[in-house]
Amino acid sequence: RRQFLGAAGLSSTAAALLPLLKPAGASAALEALAGHPGPADAIAQDESFWFTVQQAFDVDRSLINLNNGGVSPTPAIALQAMQAHWEFANRNPSYNEFRIQALHKEEIRRCLAAAFGCDPEEMAITRNTSESMQIVQCGMELRRGDEVLTTTQDYPRMITTWKQRVRRDGIALSQFSIPTPAEDPEEIVALFKQHLTPRTKAILMCHVNTTTGQILPVQRVVRMAREAGVPVIVDGAHSFGHLDFTLPDLDCDYFGTSLHKWLCAPRGTGFLFVRKDRIRGIWPLLAAPEALDDDIRKFEEVGGHPKAPYLAIAEALTFHQGIGPARKAARLRYLRDRWAQPLTESSRVRFYTSLKPEFSCGIAT
Structure with a gap:
């Protein structure tokens, strides 16, 4: 158990406080995955490797589901962990939930x-991308006449949030369209730069577009915007657990994601990253005490809520890392190309997504 939890970065103290978990099957699965060395592109077509991964999920196979991006099924080890945490909390809720x-x-x-x-200290655990994004969007100090910039293809809820601030606070919303497909990162950066004005106070952009799967050049946009003194809010709903990257690859000011999508964590889990020097400048959605003004935990002040889904993130993360982010991304591209590449030969089909690996991964339209 210590070895299994250690793979997720949990301390032995935490392991000792999880008496209900029985991850022997999970350990066997992870050992089987580790026994398949090789480059990601080669593993992408190794059906024996992916058969092992498949067995970790209990899904309804009577329906072919091509949309796992909205909500992914959760591997059995994470479901079992969540159930164990629920039962542990229920035995003595006031003590077990609040104290342990x-x-x-x-x-x-x-x-x-x-x-x-x-x-x-820059990582807030939330319930989904929408909550993460709206913490920043609604918590920024914006005054009448200030402007925010995004695209017409960003997620509707995020655009709705800006439109509510237009109605409530009198700010201005500026939008433009990104070419579909887009294969010139500098063109995208130039479009953002072209629409910046002296009134622009924030940029909202997707890392991976929810409709087309387009991977946007976040780091390049951030560098351009930083020169103008404009922070960038990144909607990472479809990138974390999907693409192989870390924060330095983006260098953004804010990033929000859902963990029940590509990471396959339990439903109702997500996170918000806020650069440490920007935490004070964002008001939480629900009131937090003044003592938390500089504390990332102020964004988690949502009243009573179950801890079980959050705690089971550890097993989902361990499972993801056991597969390997690069292997996972290569497999997703391989599966996408199995159906997409033959359709590129048809004159009746138009692709809104570039199939080049640097511009898309597991989503194509």
């Missing part, structure tokens, strides 16, 4: 921060 499981959550924060490549 609250401490476990700090271990999860450290695990996620290590995987993302940030300081744990």
Whole structure:
């Protein structure tokens, strides 16, 4: 058990506080995955390797589901862990949840921060991307006449959030369209730069577009925007657990994601990254005490909520790392190309997504 939990970065103290977990099957699966060495592109076509991965999930195979990006099934080890945490909390809720499981959550924060490549004190555990994004969008100090910039292809809920601030606070929303498909990163950067004005106070952009799967040049946009003094909010709903990257590859100011998508964690889990020097400048969605003004945990002040889904993130993260982010991304591209490449030969089909690996991964339209 210590070895298994150690793979997720959990301490032996945390392991001792998880008496209900029985991850022997999970350990066997991870050992089987580790026994398949080789480059990611070669593993992508190794059906014996992916058969082992497949057995970790209990899914309805009577329906062919081509949309796992909205909500992914959770591997059995994470479901079992979540159930164990629920039962443990239920035995003595006031003590077990508030005194013990609250401490476990700090271990999860450290695990996620290590995987993302940030300081744990910059990592808030949330319920989904929408909550993460709206914490920043609604918490920024914006005054009448200030402007925010995004695209017409960004996620509707995020655009709706800006439009509410237009109605409520009198800010201005500027939008433009990205070519589909887009294969020139500098063209995208130039479009963002072209629409910047002296009134622009923030840029919102997707890392991976939810409709087309387009991978956007986040780091290049961030560098351009930083020269103009404009922070960048990155919607990472479809990138974390999907693409092989860490924070230094983006260098953004804010990043939010859902963990029940590509990481396959339990439903209702996500995270928000806020650069340490920007935490004070963002108001939480729900009120937090003044003592937390500089604390990332102020964004987690949502009242009573179960800890079990959050704590089971550890098993989902271990499973993801056992597969290997690069292997996973290569497999997703391989599966995408199995159906997409033959269709490129048809004059009746138009692709809105570039199939070049640097511009898309597991999503194509």
